[in-house]
Amino acid sequence: MEYITPILTTQRLILRPLSVEDTQEMFHNWASDAKVTKYLTWAAYQYEHEVKERLRFREKRY
Numbered sequence: 001m002e003y004i005t006p007i008l009t010t011q012r013l014i015l016r017p018l019s020v021e022d023t024q025e026m027f028h029n030w031a032s033d034a035k036v037t038k039y040l041t042w043a044a045y046q047y048e049h050e051v052k053e054r055l056r057f058r059e060k061r062y
């Protein structure tokens with residue numbers, strides 16, 4: 001089964017699937033912060049390469 005994630009666009013916001021190109025921003029803006037990830041199903045990332053690997057995995061599943 002193939003999943004297609006729609007891109008939703010408004011005047012002020014674009015919601016789209018994450019991609020490997022988002023690695024640095026994701027890591028530095030929120031994915032490495034334990035306060036932000038406290039209630040998620042995974043712990044804060046320690047290294048940027050971990051985020052990249054996770055995003056590669058997700059891209060394959062999109």
